[in-house]
Amino acid sequence: MVIKNVTLETVCGVTSRLPVNTRPEAAFIGRSNVGKSSLINVLINRKSLARTSAQPGKTQTINYYNVNDALYLVDLPGYGYAGTSERVRAQWGRMTEHYFNTSEQLKRIFLLIDIRHAPMESDKAMYDRIRKSGRQPVIIATKLDKINKRQVSQQIKQIRSVLQAPADTVILPFSAQTRQGRDEICAVLDQILQES
Ligand SMILES: Nc1nc2c(ncn2[C@@H]2O[C@H](COP(=O)(O)OP(=O)(O)OP(=O)(O)O)[C@@H](O)[C@H]2O)c(=O)[nH]1
Numbered sequence: 001m002v003i004k005n006v007t008l009e010t011v012c013g014v015t016s017r018l019p020v021n022t023r024p025e026a027a028f029i030g031r032s033n034v035g036k037s038s039l040i041n042v043l044i045n046r047k048s049l050a051r052t053s054a055q056p057g058k059t060q061t062i063n064y065y066n067v068n069d070a071l072y073l074v075d076l077p078g079y080g081y082a083g084t085s086e087r088v089r090a091q092w093g094r095m096t097e098h099y100f101n102t103s104e105q106l107k108r109i110f111l112l113i114d115i116r117h118a119p120m121e122s123d124k125a126m127y128d129r130i131r132k133s134g135r136q137p138v139i140i141a142t143k144l145d146k147i148n149k150r151q152v153s154q155q156i157k158q159i160r161s162v163l164q165a166p167a168d169t170v171i172l173p174f175s176a177q178t179r180q181g182r183d184e185i186c187a188v189l190d191q192i193l194q195e196s
């Protein structure tokens with residue numbers, strides 16, 4: 001996919017109504033600070049259109065990036081950040097859940113997991129929720145640059161086993177720093193375009 005133009009088209013807070021889009025959507029979910037916004041910037045070749053932060057809890061809305069008027073990349077608020085109040089976390093959770101359950105154009109969910117650590121309980125809970133909704137997420141193992149090359153396959157194996165993901169589950173290692181893995185993720189986006 002050649003990315004020509006990208007705009008942040010819609011921003012939804014907890015009280016906003018979700019847009020009814022006619023183009024396919026690919027959503028990015030994962031723990032706060034796992035690298036969702038950084039990944040979107042790498043995909044769209046922009047330094048900071050999606051706002052990133054070393055502080056977790058940066059993305060607090062559902063952000064729809066219109067790519068080439070062909071599809072949307074949807075940046076979601078992260079889960080698992082202890083710094084937000086219980087009430088706000090619950091609101092974000094409901095907002096994400098509502099989005100998963102109601103978007104007719106949501107074609108793929110990318111679930112991001114930090115490659116350095118075993119998936120946490122909240123990751124497993126999110127994975128199970130996605131599976132229960134009848135979907136098979138594509139897993140992206142982020143921050144690949146932070147581990148040794150020879151640790152990669154072991155870490156991927158660990159992610160698969162902790163999530164109890166079927167053997168055919170795609171797990172793509174990725175680094176926003178080196179852009180390694182970008183082509184593989186773009187190939188999934190191309191698939192979405194072909195299917196719709
Ligand atoms: N070394 C390295 N750092 C990364 C990578 N991806 C993200 N980061 C850093 O991790 C921090 C969090 O990145 P974000 O992209 O803001 O994470 P997020 O998942 O959008 O976080 P929330 O919006 O809070 O849910 C930032 O300091 C990024 O620079 C990566 O692949 N490698």
Ligand SMILES: [Mg+2]
Nearest residue numbers: 036037058059
């Ligand atoms: Mg973010």
